[in-house]
Amino acid sequence: MxxxxxxxxxxxxxxxxxxxxxxxxxxxxxxxxxxxxxxxVAEARTIDVTSYRYSFEPETIVVHEGEPVTLVLTSRDVTHGIADADLGIANTVIFKGKKSTVTFTPKKLGTFKVHCSVFCGIGHGDMMLTVKVIK
Ligand SMILES: [Cu+2]
Structure with missing residues (x-):
């Protein structure tokens, strides 16, 4: 052909x-x-969280699954801290008079109780931040 x-x-x-x-x-x-x-990452939503014996303010924050969020943490009194393996929040110490930041991306839906990670007094065991992860 x-x-x-x-x-x-x-x-x-x-x-x-x-x-x-x-x-x-x-x-x-x-x-x-x-x-x-x-x-x-550049535009991660920021949430201000104040800590004091024995609460975080706000007590509850709402974040979205898969969306990075930066917590800007301050303390009114003594040293506190925050950490949560399930949420991917690295152990972060919160010093009085200083701003600490931690960025994480929630991977699971649900309500998480994040305890203060630095002993801060008699009520330390009850000091927690509730993190609600929604779609
Ligand atoms: Cu504490």
């Missing part, structure tokens, strides 16, 4: 084009996801 090579060439060009389009389409969302994550 005289036009068989031409057909094969055309078929190869079509496949190559389709492959290039697929690769390009595959690369585009990855770039988009990366920039979206960067934007979320």
């Amino acid at each position: 005289p036009f068989k090579p031409k057909f094969l060439l055309l078929a190869a060009a079509t496949i190559a084009g389709a492959l290039a389009a697929t690769l390009h389409a595959g690369a585009a969302p990855a770039t988009k996801i990366t920039s979206t994550i960067a934007a979320q």
